[in-house]
Amino acid sequence: QVQLAESGGGLVQAGGSLRLSCAASGRTFSSTVMVMGWFRQAPGKEREFVAVIYWTGGSTYYADSVKGRFTISRDNAENMVYVQMNSLKSEDTAVYYCAAAHPRSTFYYDQSSQYDYWGQGTQVTVSS
Secondary structure, eight states: OOEEEEEOOEEEETTOOEEEEEEEEOTTOOTTTOEEEEEEEOTTSOOEEEEEEETTTOOEEEOTTTTTTEEEEEETTTTEEEEEEOSOOGGGOEEEEEEEEOOOSSOOTTOGGGOSEEOOOEEEEEEO
16 A cells, blocks of 8 residues: 655645645555645535646646646655645635545546545645
8 A cells, every 4th residue: 555644734824835745655656657636625625636746757737726826746756745835825724635546547636536545634724
């Protein structure tokens, strides 16, 4: 299995920035077959897609709500994935989860059900 561990959450003012980190480990982890993404869940809401990066090639895709403000990146050597969050808004307040998946022939990267591994979550609170 793959284990994921997030860090970097906290309390920030609107307009500020945070960088979240996710460390991946496990004997089955492979940079050639994995995709890694970020999801978030606000109180009373379903988990929603934020961003994804393909481990090989580095292609990235974002939810419309964060496009232009968030950037996802990876460090292949360290098996790390990051999301840099700028221009934060109150509506960004949520628990943020790191997720990883073994790509399928038909893979819907914005659906949480597609992912095989999840981190514990880290709280991001944006004050206005």
